[in-house]
Amino acid sequence: MIAAALFSLAFISSAAASCGRGLTFIDPFQFDAEGHIPIPSFSYGTTTGPLNWHNLNTTAYFLCGNGTHQSPILINTTSAQVPPGSVKLNVPNARNASFENLGTNVEIVVNGTLQAANSTWKLSQFHFHTPSEHRLDLGHYEAEMHFVFAAADGSTKVAVLGFFIQVASNESTPLLETIFAHLGSIQTPGTTTQLPTIDFSSFQASANKMAYFQYTGSLTTPPCTEGVAWFLATTPIPLKIDTYNVLKGTTKTNNRYTQNLLGQPNLLEVAKVNL
């Protein structure tokens, strides 16, 4: 058993980040020789899952096991917020955007900007977790969407704009319905499809009217980089149940467990000491 585990660890290559995908200072983007997207070495399974990410590369993934400002976290209705108008998302209509199955999640690569926390940020991609990663008043939502940004000034600062997604029988979010209609084309990890023009105007108009929970945490996937400016919409967005089932059938379970309070020892350190 141990020999088998060591054997498979020997084949784990360099860092491949899902949440940080496209941030070249974290995860240099490249296709393999066949034009497929390389699949990350970490997973949401057992020995390569979130409890053991730090051991997949104790140098590169050190913070996954030892960071003290890790995400996701428990949020509650009294957590710090920025009011409506503090966050301005601007995503022009995207033509021929790539929709990619990274194995650990599905992402859409589009251009756009965010203005928040007195800074301008450049959109790298957005992707989905099922169920949600953050929990509100202890409860998960069915999914969570992450728009990932790099600082526009060229520094290595990262921001994530997150939205809880709640299933509904009577309403949905047109942007999500448009995108998820193409999930059937990327069922195989490593595959990609091109999307027809996507119109973000109504989604961003409503996003720009929302209040956001705000805190500084980390990427929720290896290398679990800290100093990430998080903005999480206080209002969930709806998704039709049937569409949600197609998303979940593709992404399966891809949420990291909630981490310790900001500034407190990493939960794995706490468990190690007390085990």
Ligand SMILES: *[C@@H]1O[C@H](CO)[C@@H](O)[C@H](O)[C@H]1NC(C)=O
């Ligand atoms: C761990 O990550 C470092 C830095 O990214 C890299 O140089 C090294 O090859 C990785 N080690 C393994 C075993 O993958």
Ligand SMILES: *[C@@H]1O[C@H](CO)[C@@H](O)[C@H](O)[C@H]1NC(C)=O
């Ligand atoms: C709400 O969250 C804050 C910040 O994490 C925490 O200090 C507070 O104890 C929480 N309150 C409840 C009722 O859970």
Ligand SMILES: *[C@@H]1O[C@H](CO)[C@@H](O)[C@H](O)[C@H]1NC(C)=O
């Ligand atoms: C769409 O993007 C793909 C991949 O980047 C490219 O091969 C193709 O030529 C593009 N099509 C159009 C109409 O721009």
Ligand SMILES: *[C@@H]1O[C@H](CO)[C@@H](O)[C@H](O)[C@H]1NC(C)=O
């Ligand atoms: C994003 O911008 C780059 C550079 O201007 C352009 O080549 C690319 O086609 C744009 N992508 C989309 C989806 O519009």
Ligand SMILES: *[C@@H]1O[C@H](CO)[C@@H](O)[C@H](O)[C@H]1NC(C)=O
């Ligand atoms: C943005 O700038 C204003 C004015 O300088 C300041 O009061 C505010 O605290 C800043 N907000 C953030 C999130 O840095």
Ligand SMILES: *[C@@H]1O[C@H](CO)[C@@H](O)[C@H](O)[C@H]1NC(C)=O
């Ligand atoms: C859908 O149903 C929910 C729960 O009953 C309700 O809160 C919401 O307003 C309804 N939405 C529409 C568009 O009818």
Ligand SMILES: CC(=O)N[C@H]1CO[C@H](CO)[C@@H](O)[C@@H]1O
């Ligand atoms: C190797 C290392 O730096 N370990 C640290 C991990 O974090 C705990 C506190 O949470 C420190 O006590 C350890 O020294």
Ligand SMILES: [Zn+2]
């Ligand atoms: Zn994410």
